[in-house]
Amino acid sequence: xxxxxxxxxxxxxxxxxxxxxxxxxxxxxxxxxxxxxxxxxxxxxxxxxxxxxxxxxxxxxxxxxxxxxxxxxxxxxxxxxxxxxxxxxxxxxxxxxxxxxxxxxxxxxxxxxxxxxxxxxxxxxxxxxxxxxxxxxxxxxxxxxxxxxxxxxxxxxxxxxxxxxxxxxxxxxxxxxxxxxxxxxxxxxxxxxxxxxxxxxxxxxxxxxxxxxxxxxxxxxxxxxxxxxxxxxxxxxxxxxxxxxxxxxxxxxx
Amino acid sequence: xxxxxxxxxxxxxxxxxxxxxxxxxxxxxxxxxxxxxxxxxxxxxxxxxxxxxxxxxxxxxxxxxxxxxxxxxxxxxxxxxxxxxxxxxxxxxxxxxxxxxxxxxxxxxxxxxxxxxxxxxxxxxxxxxxxxxxxxxxxxxxxxxxxxxxxxxxxxxxxxxxxxxxxxxxxxxxxxxxxxxxxxxxxxxxxxxxxxxxxxxxxxxxxxxxxxxxxxxxxxxxxxxxxxxxxxxxxxxxxxxxxxxxxxxxxxxxxxxxxxxxxxxxxxxxxxxxxxxxxxxxxxxxxxxxxxxxxx
Amino acid sequence: xxxxxxxxxxxxxxxxxxxxxxxxxxxxxxxxxxxxxxxxxxxxxxxxxxxxxxxxxxxxxxxxxxxxxxxxxxxxxxxxxxxxxxxxxxxxxxxxxxxxxxxxxxxxxxxxxxxxxxxxxxxxxxxxxxxxxxxxxxxxxxxxxxxxxxxxxxxxxxxxxxxxxxxxxxxxxxxxxxxxxxxxxxxxxxxxxxxxxxxxxxxxxxxxxxxxxxxxxxxxxxxxxxxxxxxxxxxxxxxxxxxxxxxxxxxxxxxxxxxxxxxxxxxxxxxxxxxxxxxxxxxxxxxxxxxxxxxxxxxxxxxxxxxxxxxxxxxxxxxxxxxxxxxxxxxxxxxxxxxxxxxxxxxxxxxxxxxxxxxxx
Numbered sequence: 001x002x003x004x005x006x007x008x009x010x011x012x013x014x015x016x017x018x019x020x021x022x023x024x025x026x027x028x029x030x031x032x033x034x035x036x037x038x039x040x041x042x043x044x045x046x047x048x049x050x051x052x053x054x055x056x057x058x059x060x061x062x063x064x065x066x067x068x069x070x071x072x073x074x075x076x077x078x079x080x081x082x083x084x085x086x087x088x089x090x091x092x093x094x095x096x097x098x099x100x101x102x103x104x105x106x107x108x109x110x111x112x113x114x115x116x117x118x119x120x121x122x123x124x125x126x127x128x129x130x131x132x133x134x135x136x137x138x139x140x141x142x143x144x145x146x147x148x149x150x151x152x153x154x155x156x157x158x159x160x161x162x163x164x165x166x167x168x169x170x171x172x173x174x175x176x177x178x179x180x181x182x183x184x185x186x187x188x189x190x191x192x193x194x195x196x197x198x199x200x201x202x203x204x205x206x207x208x209x210x211x212x213x214x215x216x217x218x219x220x221x222x223x224x225x226x227x228x229x230x231x232x233x234x235x236x237x238x239x240x241x242x243x244x245x246x247x248x249x250x251x252x253x254x
Numbered sequence: 255x256x257x258x259x260x261x262x263x264x265x266x267x268x269x270x271x272x273x274x275x276x277x278x279x280x281x282x283x284x285x286x287x288x289x290x291x292x293x294x295x296x297x298x299x300x301x302x303x304x305x306x307x308x309x310x311x312x313x314x315x316x317x318x319x320x321x322x323x324x325x326x327x328x329x330x331x332x333x334x335x336x337x338x339x340x341x342x343x344x345x346x347x348x349x350x351x352x353x354x355x356x357x358x359x360x361x362x363x364x365x366x367x368x369x370x371x372x373x374x375x376x377x378x379x380x381x382x383x384x385x386x387x388x389x390x391x392x393x394x395x396x397x398x399x400x401x402x403x404x405x406x407x408x409x410x411x412x413x414x415x416x417x418x419x420x421x422x423x424x425x426x427x428x429x430x431x432x433x434x435x436x437x438x439x440x441x442x443x444x445x446x447x448x449x450x451x452x453x454x455x456x457x458x459x460x461x462x463x464x465x466x467x468x469x470x471x472x473x474x475x476x477x478x479x480x481x482x483x484x485x486x487x488x489x490x491x492x493x494x495x496x497x498x499x500x501x502x503x504x505x506x507x508x509x510x511x512x513x514x515x516x517x518x519x520x521x522x523x524x525x526x527x528x529x530x531x532x533x534x535x536x537x538x539x540x541x542x543x544x545x546x547x548x549x550x
Numbered sequence: 551x552x553x554x555x556x557x558x559x560x561x562x563x564x565x566x567x568x569x570x571x572x573x574x575x576x577x578x579x580x581x582x583x584x585x586x587x588x589x590x591x592x593x594x595x596x597x598x599x600x601x602x603x604x605x606x607x608x609x610x611x612x613x614x615x616x617x618x619x620x621x622x623x624x625x626x627x628x629x630x631x632x633x634x635x636x637x638x639x640x641x642x643x644x645x646x647x648x649x650x651x652x653x654x655x656x657x658x659x660x661x662x663x664x665x666x667x668x669x670x671x672x673x674x675x676x677x678x679x680x681x682x683x684x685x686x687x688x689x690x691x692x693x694x695x696x697x698x699x700x701x702x703x704x705x706x707x708x709x710x711x712x713x714x715x716x717x718x719x720x721x722x723x724x725x726x727x728x729x730x731x732x733x734x735x736x737x738x739x740x741x742x743x744x745x746x747x748x749x750x751x752x753x754x755x756x757x758x759x760x761x762x763x764x765x766x767x768x769x770x771x772x773x774x775x776x777x778x779x780x781x782x783x784x785x786x787x788x789x790x791x792x793x794x795x796x797x798x799x800x801x802x803x804x805x806x807x808x809x810x811x812x813x814x815x816x817x818x819x820x821x822x823x824x825x826x827x828x829x830x831x832x833x834x835x836x837x838x839x840x841x842x843x844x845x846x847x848x849x850x851x852x853x854x855x856x857x858x859x860x861x862x863x864x865x866x867x868x869x870x871x872x873x874x875x876x877x878x879x880x881x882x883x884x885x886x887x888x889x890x891x892x893x894x895x896x897x898x899x900x901x902x903x904x905x906x907x908x909x910x911x
Contacts, residue, residue: 050793076795088790090783101783105795107776111804114775115768121775128776164794291701341887347616350701351845352887354618358838358880366873475834479712482705517720524709524716531706532694 001064003028003203004172009048009058018044020227021058026220028171031194031204033214035238036224037247042207043085045224046176049205050082051075062172077105081170083161085177085207091150095141095160098149099132102167106131135167139193155186166197173197175206179213191216215239223247263508265393269466271504272404273299276459277481278488278496279411280452286428286491287448288342290349294333294357295456296477297364301326302457303469304364307373315376323457330453331446333360338449339442357474364471375464396465403462407455408497424448476520480507483527563770566853567763574759578752590755592867593860597758598820600859601765603843604852605812608769610841611850612781613805615696619707620813620840622714623684625832627814628821629718630680631673632730638662640669663732673736677818684814685807692806696799708834715832729828736822744822754823761819762856765812769852772808781805785850813840835876842883845890 002025011019019041026032034042047053049060051072060068067075081102089098107128109121136142139159144152149160158178165173175194179187187210194217198204208214214221214235221238223231225247231238238244277295284292305322306315313321333356341348377384378399385392415421426434427444435441460469484503488495503523510522581587606620639657642648648669651657656675660668695706718724725731735745743750744757772778784791784798791798821827830836843862847854862879865871871878 052789052792072789072792073795073797076793082793084790084793088787088793090786090790092786093779093782097779097782101779101791101794101796104776104780109776111772111777111808114777115772115808117771117775125776168795291705293704337884337888344887346700348887350704351616351841352884354704354838355842355880355883355887358835359877359884362874362877362880366877475712479705479709486702486705515720518716521713521716521720524713527709528691528694528706528713531698531702 002026003063004049004205005059005061006045006049007059009045009055009060011044011048011053011055017227019048019055022224022227022229023058024222024229024232026172026203026205028203029198029201030219031198031206031217032220032222033218033235034205034207034222034224035209035211035214039226040224041227042224043176044227046082046174046205046207049075050080050174076168079169079171080174081165081168081172082174083158083165083176083178085180087154087157087161089149089157089161089164091148093149094146095149095152095156095163096129096132096136096145098160099135099163099167100128102135102164103128103131105168131169132163132167135163138166138196139163154181155183158182158190162193170202172203172205175204175208177207177209179208179210187213262393263511264505265397267505267508268501269397269400269463269504270507271501272400273459273463273467273477274480274484274503275404275497275500276407276455277477278484278500279407279493280456281481281485282491282493282496283448283452283455285485287424287445288349290346290353291482292449292452293350293353293478294360294474295452295481296479297357297360297474298326298330298453298456299460299477299481300364300469300471300474301329301360301453302460303375303464303473304368304373304460304471305457306461306464307375307469308368310376315378319458319461322461323454326457327450327454331450333453334446334449339445342445357478361471361474364474368471370471372468372470373464374468375461377465378462394466396462400462400466403458404497407458408493411455411493420447479527480520480523483523483530486527486530563767563774566770566856567767570759570763570766570856574756574763577759578755582752587751590751592864594751594755594758594823595820595867596860596863597762598816598823599840599863600843600856601762601816602813603840603847603855603859604762604765604769605809605816606840607844607847607850607852607855608772608812609805609809610844611848611852612773612778612785613802614785615802615806616704616841617707617806617809618704618834618837618841619709619711619714620809621832621834621836622707622711623688623810623813624817624836625714625718625827625829626684626687627677627680627817628827628831629724629730629817630683631676631736631818632733632821632827633724634676634679635671635673635734636730636732637670638668639671640667643669658734660734670734673734673822674738677736677822680818681811681814684810684817688807688810689803692803693799696802696806708837711832711834711837715829715834718832719829725828727829729826731826733821733825733827735825736819744819746823746825758819758823761815765815766852766856773852777801777804835879838883839876839879842879842886845883845886848890 004026006025007023009019009022010017022045024032034045036042044053048055051067051070051074054069058068059066062078062080065078067078090101107124109118109124113121133145136145139162141156141159141163144156149157152160158181162178179190182190191213194204194206218235221233221235222229223238223244230243230247231241233241277299280295280298281291284290284295302322305325306318309318309321337352337356338349341352377394377396379395384395386395386398415425423434423439424444424447426437426439427441431441480503484500485496487503488499503526506526507519507523510519514522577593578587578590581589602620602624606617609615609617639648648657651671656672657669658672660670662668691710695703695710698706718729719727735743737743738757742753742757744754780791780796780801783794784796784801788798817831843859844855846858846862847856866875866878
């Protein structure tokens with residue numbers, strides 16, 4: 001049984017079928033990429049999995065349980081973390097505080113103990129801070145930790161968001177166009193990071209446009225077009241798949 | 255229920271429903287033009303009634319009404335120009351809060367100018383004791399004025415928005431501000447016109463109803479929230495629905511005396527508002543997408 | 551403007567409460583020596599009004615929700631406590647419940663203004679019940695109310711406040727337009743009572759400012775805690791907060807209830823201090839005052855709200871604004887909206903308003 005199983009997932013907006021009967025699986029220790037031209041339904045698919053959108057039909061199951069209609073915060077608590085295509089970190093908080101948010105699902109102190117500054121809440125704060133620092137160091141952004149996130153360079157902001165997702169110690173990580181806006185060097189660093197995360201045993205599902213990144217890191221590639229899955233397989237196979245080439249490059253004139 | 259009593263309640267419902275509808279129409283005009291809710295809307299109706307009460311002491315009634323409406327419309331335009339336009343580019347939140355502050359200031363200014371006592375306004379035809387009898391009950395001819403005026407306002411507005419240049423320009427701005435300005439329409443000016451129009455309509459309603467309900471400085475707050483209830487009920491932005499909703503709500507409030515002590519009559523309307531907001535904020539006739547604030 | 555982020559040293563948040571506590575003990579003798587002891591009364595009342603604004607600051611600044619109904623919760627607290635502790639249980643003294651309460655020491659024997667013997671609920675108990683009632687009401691209406699956005703939320707809370715005022719004004723049992731008076735003092739401890747009168751003036755000032763100190767300390771603690779951080783994340787983007795496992799609806803509701811509790815506590819204590827409460831405390835103009843003070847303070851700035859609140863309420867209570875009292879607060883609100891720097895108000899709320907056509911993402 002795969003860690004994440006998606007089957008028959010469909011979602012329409014008005015008359016437009018954004019996601020049309022899509023099914024695939026993602027495993028732990030593997031990187032699955034979802035690619036396709038603009039408008040193919042990749043972001044919608046992500047939102048359907050992470051709980052931000054409810055599907056019209058179909059099923060999403062995580063580690064055997066049906067998570068199809070769970071709201072996003074419940075999905076997060078089950079061990080699924082995500083990043084966003086347009087970086088969604090808290091600009092007015094420091095980098096460290098942002099990553100500490102990632103630990104929310106792994107901590108418990110609530111309003112009463114927060115307001116009373118109870119000793120066990122303070123102890124938990126220290127452990128949250130430590131875990132966040134570990135994620136920050138892993139991403140190599142320790143020097144920025146006390147700076148306001150909104151003022152950080154773009155690439156660092158991406159790293160902050162990734163560190164935040166990692167701090168939650170997820171079992172499945174959803175990355176929504178993580179290379180968007182990064183230059184070639186930064187993309188290579190990102191590739192290393194992603195491979196490192198896989199090495200931690202985390203399953204990764206990544207939506208991406210950058211083909212070199214996809215080909216370098218993916219174990220499995222799912223191709224969408226107009227909401228439908230048109231191909232799935234290892235990167236090499238996808239590269240030479242005629243259907244895939246056609247949708248990206250158009251018909252061959254010869 | 256005795257049929258005379260029934261008619262009494264009905265008439266009362268129509269009267270109050272009309273003024274709520276007028277306030278609601280004012281809300282809608284401003285909402286369509288700016289996407290904000292003007293919390294001070296009820297104060298314009300109050301100003302209309304208070305002004306006509308004072309002016310009618312020195313000039314003929316018809317002139318007093320005209321002057322009251324004109325002055326309030328001018329006040330509405332001034333308020334927009336001085337307080338709201340500078341705030342407009344800083345977001346919807348600031349505008350809303352500014353109108354909240356304005357409602358307080360206008361109310362206190364009225365208190366200062368007119369004192370806390372209730373003012374009376376002469377009836378348009380006849381006096382306090384003249385009455386028309388119909389369906390077994392007696393009511394004042396002013397009621398016909400109220401109904402007539404409401405119909406006039408609705409018809410007038412429909413023509414204005416459909417046939418006049420300015421009306422069409424306003425609709426254009428409401429639909430697409432940038433597109434309208436590309437056509438040579440000045441959107442800022444349209445907003446000022448919207449406020450003037452809203453204020454004028456509110457004032458007119460205040461004048462017409464004042465002989466029956468009397469008026470004092472504090473009625474604005476209640477009118478605002480009831481007017482908003484009506485506007486929301488019909489779907490924000492839809493003035494035809496607002497009229498229907500206004501009459502319905504007026505009736506509801508009027509007949510609620512049967513079930514609820516008089517003192518709690520207003521509570522009924524507000525509970526309707528709360529229930530409505532919780533269950534179907536887009537109003538009975540509105541659509542989901544209309545809830546999204548227009549533009550900011 | 552000082553913002554209480556993690557960057558402030560841990561001890562930084564202790565400064566305002568410490569200053570308040572110091573004032574609580576130092577000001578009475580100081581003012582007494584200066585012959586200005588009469589100022590203590592207004593300073594005491596101002597402190598309670600500020601407490602209500604502080605709760606609202608947490609709601610508006612951190613959860614990003616505007617509430618025009620804070621005065622409603624203030625009134626629920628004050629009225630409920632006044633009502634419960636002025637009911638004469640004498641006629642029912644032999645009933646089993648009354649006897650249990652008596653045995654538990656929850657009843658007091660006093661006299662009404664006409665000298666008639668009264669058996670009633672101990673004020674501290676009525677106060678506690680009143681606060682619990684306010685919390686329950688907040689919990690009940692909070693969930694549907696907080697699902698609303700922008701002006702719908704403002705109108706709904708305004709409506710709530712008006713309902714409370716109308717019920718207070720219209721109910722004979724609650725004293726109608728005159729409200730409830732002859733409210734006894736609230737004994738916090740044998741010998742320590744929240745009540746009016748010159749003899750208790752200094753002690754009550756100390757009580758009020760200590761309560762205020764505790765209030766701001768609790769909120770400052772909250773800001774720096776895990777839920778406080780979650781609230782700040784929520785304020786900047788609900789979608790991301792949800793993705794990080796934060797149950798945003800529940801958190802917003804919690805802050806709504808906390809704000810209501812602050813208002814209710816203030817209402818209870820002020821009512822027992824003044825010995826009375828009237829429907830005017832629930833009015834929309836009062837709610838606007840609370841909002842204006844939070845706005846002047848900087849929307850999410852606890853210390854700012856504290857300072858602005860103490861100054862403005864004190865001036866208002868001293869009668870400095872004369873007949874223009876309410877108008878001043880309305881005008882202040884307008885001025886702040888016109889003049890305050892970009893970002894404070896707008897950014898906090900932009901992310902929480904519904905998205906419209908062409909809205910910046």
